Amino acid sequence: MSEEPRSPNADSSHLLEVTDLHVEFQTKTGPSRAVDGVSFYVDEGESLGIVGESGCGKSVTAMGILRLIASTGRIASGSVRLDGEELTELSNSQMRAIRGKKISMIMQDPMTALNPTFTIGYQVGEAMKIHEGVRGKSLLGRVLQLLRLVNIPAAERRVRDYPDQFSGGMRQRIAGAIGISTTPQVLICDEPTTALDVTIQAQYLELLKEVQEQTGVALVFITHDMGIVARMCERVAVMYAGRVVESGTTREVFRNPAHPYTISLLRCLPRLEGVERLESIDGQPPDPREMPPGCRFAPRCPKAQQQCHEAYPEFAPVSSGHHASCFFPGGW
Amino acid sequence: MGRFIAQRILHAIFAMFVITVVIFGTVRLSGDPARMMISDEAPHEQYLEMRRLLLLDRPIPEQYWRWVSQAAQGDFGTSLRYQIPVSELVSTRLPATLELAVAAYGFTLLLGLTIGVYSAAFRGSALDAGARLLAVMGQAAPNFWLGIMLVLVFAVWLNWLPSGGRGEWRHLVLPAITLGWGPVAGLMRITRSSMIEVLSSDYVRLARVKGVGETSVLWKHAFKNGALPILTFASLVFLGLIRGSVIVETVFFWPGIGLLVLEGVNNRDFQLVQAIILLFSSWVIFGNLLVDILYVYLNPKIKH
Secondary structure: OOOOOOOOOOOOOOOOEEEEEEEEEEOEEEEEEEEEEEEEEEOOOOOOEEEEEOOOHHHHHHHHHHHOOOOOOEEEEEEEEEEEEEEHOOOHHHHHEEEEOEEEEOOOHHHHHHOOOOOOHHHHHHHHHHOOOOOOHHHHHHHHOOOOOHOOOOOOHHOOOHHHOOOHHHHHHHOOOOOHHHOEEEEEEEEEOOOHHHHHHHHHHHHHHHHHHHHHHHHEEEOOOHHHHHHHHEEEEEEEEOOEEEEEHHHHHHOOOHHHHHHHHHOOOOOOOOOOOOOOOOOOOOOOOOOOOOOOOOOOOOOOOHHHHHOOOOEEEEEEEEEEEEEOOOOO | HHHHHHHHHHHHHHHHHHHHHHHHHHHOOOOOOOHHHHHOOOOOHHHHHHHOOOOOOOOHHHHHHHHHHHOOOOOEEEEEOOOOOOOHHOOOOHHHHHHHHHHHHHHHHHHHHHHHHHHHHOOHHHHHHHHHHHHHHHHHOOHHHHHHHHHHHHHHOOOOOOOOOOOHHHHHHHHHHHHHHHHHHHHHHHHHHHHHHOOHHHHHHHHHOOOOOHHHHHHHHHHHHHHHHHHHHHHHHHHHHHHHHHHHHHHHHOOOOHHHHHHHOOOOOOOHHHHHHHHHHHHHHHHHHHEEEEEEEHHHHHHO
């Protein structure tokens, strides 16, 4: 495809750099491109938000980075470089050595992310056992340290407890402890707070920020919540129907959103001032098996012209470090 | 947890009581043992004498009480045919049945769990399809038929293995496969469906994210969670194997309890039949009790 968007910084080296990633799934009605040419990067100590509706391919992108796509899918093409190393070319065992060591992940739902049949002590310690060979007393010490870090009260006593003995908020913090246990370089947070209530959500995000300051971990937030992006991320990539349609610094994208989809997403955010009705975006994202030939947002776009239905707009700079795929960038 | 187990024990005791009544009643409804013991031309006095000897002339509740209280002390009376204590007879035959059941169970577990786990891990592959075919075949074939076919092929045609009797390990192979084959299919299917569910869970995904190796993901993280239904089924399978031994022991002339009870039925050896059926029943009831307790132990959700 000629219109494949390129990473804006393809030639410089970043900590994690995804370039033109394609992930395909086999379905009964033919291949489905859940991720169709996605590029982004993230640097040490930085936070990137990947935003989009459910089904836009953001979680598949995350699993693609980890090479944990379900057996019906595969990475069709593209590159994932971590610290200069091409992950798509590694053997399975080499990849296993990276998972949980250099890249880790916090799962979306704390109620299902922990294994109900193992103690939380075991689960928090497992990655350190595998990757760092820590055992026995020193492992227990590290586990307790992590549990205290994520504010689990009476950690000494509770390491032997099972997940169902903890509240949702505590479980999410435990999942966080697992994510940071091996001080990874990149931590992918898949909707890290959807299951938490608001005050706990704020505490949790604060905790992630503290960990980032201490360890320099790069955070990748996979979310549909622009609020989290505004609060946590220096940069943002907006995904729609398997592609990044806009990316840039959070400040710039929030101030001058270029893609109508981004604008619509921002209008869905509640604001303090005024009592205007919250907007929603009409229509559904396209079926990945039958993508429209032109801009994929065109069928739902209030600004769409003839041109938008015919060709896919190039991922072009809007301002410095701010790119978007739109023929008619800006508001309406 | 203690209360749960106490409750289960009470259930088991009650079930045992009902079972003893049913066994006692059924055996008495199935014919008159005293008649079997004497010739048809024998005078009526001799028949009455025999009834008195067997205590069959006493009131039914007294007979029941005598039987139950003696059985509780391990005294099951004397076999009418062999003229030795039933307990002695059973205990000489029991090792053979246990040997067969354990061998068959090993076969069932090895095949059922392995195929089940890997057909879940490689869902939709040729292995999975082959396993499903095996399952259908296994469940469709009755074990007496399977036994006869195995004898035909491996004993009669190929002459690799003996067709019956008990002795060295070669005698054990065909009856163990025959007895263990049926439940393989069921165990495999339970294992497969239970594992498929668990394998798509977030915590299995998280285990992979942590860099846990695939074998460990399957047999540790996933299997321990899928194990509950598998364990329940597998335990019931073992209980069922003892029952299945009646047919398989007959086909292979395996000198165990199964063969003994069949002989007992043919000979109206009611003391013997009562004892063995009671043994089978208590086996199932206390086996289930153990499964329940194990279930609690393995499921932290019930435990706490």
